[in-house]
Amino acid sequence: MGTHNYNLSEQFEFTGKAKTLSILGIAIGAAAIIYGLFVKELHERTFANLLLMAYYFACVCMSGAFFLAVQFVAQAGWSASILRVPQAMAKTLPIAVVILIAVIGAGLYTHNLYHHWHADGLTDPNSPNYDKLIDGKSSFLNVPFFMGRQVIFLGLYSIFAVLLSKLSANEDVEGGLNSYRKSFKYSCIFLVIYGFTTPVFAFDTVMSLEAHWFSTMFGWYNFAAMWVSSLATIAVIIILLRKAGYMSWVNNSHLHNLGQFIFGFSIFWTYTWFAQFMLIYYANIPEETVYFYKRFEHYEFWFYLNLIMNFLSPVLLLMDRDNKRHENVLLSVSIVVLCGHWVDYYQMIMPGTVEEHHGFGALEIGIALGFVGLFTFTVLNALSKKPLIARNHPFLQESLNHHL
Amino acid sequence: MSNIKYILGSFGDPDEMMHGIEKLQENNIKIYDVYTPMPIHGIEAKLGVKRSRLDVLAFFCGLTGTASAFALIYLTSVVDWRHNIGGKPALALPDFIPIMFELTVLFCAFSLVGAYYASTHLFPGRAPRVMDLRATDDRFIIAIDAKQNIEHSKIDGLLKDAGALEVKYNERKYVSYE
Numbered sequence: 001m002g003t004h005n006y007n008l009s010e011q012f013e014f015t016g017k018a019k020t021l022s023i024l025g026i027a028i029g030a031a032a033i034i035y036g037l038f039v040k041e042l043h044e045r046t047f048a049n050l051l052l053m054a055y056y057f058a059c060v061c062m063s064g065a066f067f068l069a070v071q072f073v074a075q076a077g078w079s080a081s082i083l084r085v086p087q088a089m090a091k092t093l094p095i096a097v098v099i100l101i102a103v104i105g106a107g108l109y110t111h112n113l114y115h116h117w118h119a120d121g122l123t124d125p126n127s128p129n130y131d132k133l134i135d136g137k138s139s140f141l142n143v144p145f146f147m148g149r150q151v152i153f154l155g156l157y158s159i160f161a162v163l164l165s166k167l168s169a170n171e172d173v174e175g176g177l178n179s180y181r182k183s184f185k186y187s188c189i190f191l192v193i194y195g196f197t198t199p200v201f202a203f204d205t206v207m208s209l210e211a212h213w214f215s216t217m218f219g220w221y222n223f224a225a226m227w228v229s230s231l232a233t234i235a236v237i238i239i240l241l242r243k244a245g246y247m248s249w250v251n252n253s254h255l256h257n258l259g260q261f262i263f264g265f266s267i268f269w270t271y272t273w274f275a276q277f278m279l280i281y282y283a284n285i286p287e288e289t290v291y292f293y294k295r296f297e298h299y300e301f302w303f304y305l306n307l308i309m310n311f312l313s314p315v316l317l318l319m320d321r322d323n324k325r326h327e328n329v330l331l332s333v334s335i336v337v338l339c340g341h342w343v344d345y346y347q348m349i350m351p352g353t354v355e356e357h358h359g360f361g362a363l364e365i366g367i368a369l370g371f372v373g374l375f376t377f378t379v380l381n382a383l384s385k386k387p388l389i390a391r392n393h394p395f396l397q398e399s400l401n402h403h404l
Numbered sequence: 405m406s407n408i409k410y411i412l413g414s415f416g417d418p419d420e421m422m423h424g425i426e427k428l429q430e431n432n433i434k435i436y437d438v439y440t441p442m443p444i445h446g447i448e449a450k451l452g453v454k455r456s457r458l459d460v461l462a463f464f465c466g467l468t469g470t471a472s473a474f475a476l477i478y479l480t481s482v483v484d485w486r487h488n489i490g491g492k493p494a495l496a497l498p499d500f501i502p503i504m505f506e507l508t509v510l511f512c513a514f515s516l517v518g519a520y521y522a523s524t525h526l527f528p529g530r531a532p533r534v535m536d537l538r539a540t541d542d543r544f545i546i547a548i549d550a551k552q553n554i555e556h557s558k559i560d561g562l563l564k565d566a567g568a569l570e571v572k573y574n575e576r577k578y579v580s581y582e
Contacts, residue, residue, distance in 0.1 A: 274501065282499060401445075403446065
């Protein structure tokens with residue numbers, strides 16, 4: 001047990017290069033969106049990219065809230081000194097939610113998204129467009145219920161995310177165990193809600209793009225993707241903050257824990273991905289294999305790239321103990337995983353929207369950069385509002401002395 | 405020459421024991437081993453214990469498992485007796501993966517249990533060998549080889565100064581459960 005003299009009121013200043021670059025990213029993104037909306041042939045592709053990045057943004061932020069809740073429910077001590085980073089992500093969730101709901105609403109309204117189940121005559125037996133399968137699913141997949149679910153789920157996540165971050169702010173002022181006990185209680189409630197609703201949220205937002213096809217594994221597959229990308233984001237933010245001279249209390253045992261999380265949940269992601277793929281491959285039923293048929297036909301490169309980036313690279317690079325503790329290795333693997341999950345979402349969303357007319361160009365990169373800039377700006381802005389350490393957290397000493 | 409084989413310093417407090425280790429090391433007295441009822445952070449670094457190579461063993465045993473599983477399935481259902489399962493090719497790799505995965509885990513787990521037993525001499529049916537029974541309960545024990553370090557009174561003094569509650573001179577290495 002060492003004694004420490006860390007500056008517990010250290011505060012992040014959001015200025016300089018980080019601010020300029022994130023604003024530049026937002027500007028590039030805005031330019032890409034405007035370009036995409038001006039060219040008529042690119043409308044659907046623009047909307048697909050907007051959905052991809054808005055979904056990614058919301059998922060990373062809500063998994064930040066999930067990270068907080070998991071730490072409280074597990075009564076984890078090691079993470080007490082890094083909780084401000086996921087808290088900043090959780091605080092950004094309401095912004096991400098507004099953007100996601102706006103993209104979904106606009107996509108539905110302009111028929112650029114979800115036209116597979118939302119078009120004229122799909123549920124009318126006398127129409128030439130009549131689709132028996134969609135008609136059968138229409139009591140679930142209809143616009144009011146669909147939008148209602150989105151608003152309720154995302155609203156609930158936002159309320160809990162903001163609540164958990166507010167309780168931590170109270171703790172800074174009041175001290176004592178009151179806020180911790182409340183955080184524990186709300187985290188328990190949040191985890192139950194989150195566990196049951198995220199699969200449905202994933203079914204709605206992504207799986208319904210191809211409404212004929214269904215997979216019960218899809219929800220967990222998406223959950224794994226959002227959770228591991230959120231962990232990678234937390235690692236990236238912490239390492240970059242350390243490189244900028246903040247958070248001197250984060251030692252390589254904390255990085256080791258984050259590395260283990262990323263390593264373990266990358267394997268979990270592969271497990272869910274493979275469980276979905278293998279059963280469909282093995283049973284070989286046409287109505288199920290159509291999903292992978294599309295991906296093999298037009299997206300073969302992305303299909304394999306997905307596995308290389310999200311499975312092989314974290315497994316091979318993070319298996320070694322020293323690599324998990326090494327700042328630069330963990331940073332590069334986290335960035336590979338983050339890009340990998342963009343590829344993952346890309347091959348989930350594109351075949352159901354633009355099908356064979358997909359591409360990878362200025363539009364994809366521009367919109368991705370725009371959302372990365374927006375994420376960086378909002379999260380760092382939220383981070384700069386509070387000290388970088390929750391100084392009255394009951395497990396703070398355990399975290400400062402964390403040693404593996 | 406006495407028959408004393410090991411000198412055991414028995415501490416009631418882990419911090420005092422860590423202090424005792426420092427004192428002994430300052431006086432160039434080689435510590436044979438330390439026994440504690442709970443894990444103590446930083447003790448490996450202080451005693452210079454080498455990092456376990458269990459992970460390397462686990463990796464290679466896991467690979468053996470993967471290769472064995474692949475060989476088993478390949479030889480039985482591709483080379484020796486081809487099956488037509490759902491019209492798929494005989495070498496349908498995705499079907500093999502669950503078995504390859506399971507055998508990887510199985511080989512890895514078995515070899516780790518075996519390696520653990522071998523390195524700690526804990527085989528089923530064998531009386532466990534301990535130098536001081538209270539090291540499994542509430543005492544922190546520093547063991548010093550009495551044959552290599554002959555200044556017994558100095559060691560005794562150092563241990564007591566550091567806060568040892570008791571210093572034992574054992575003529576047998578192990579006290580077994582008899």
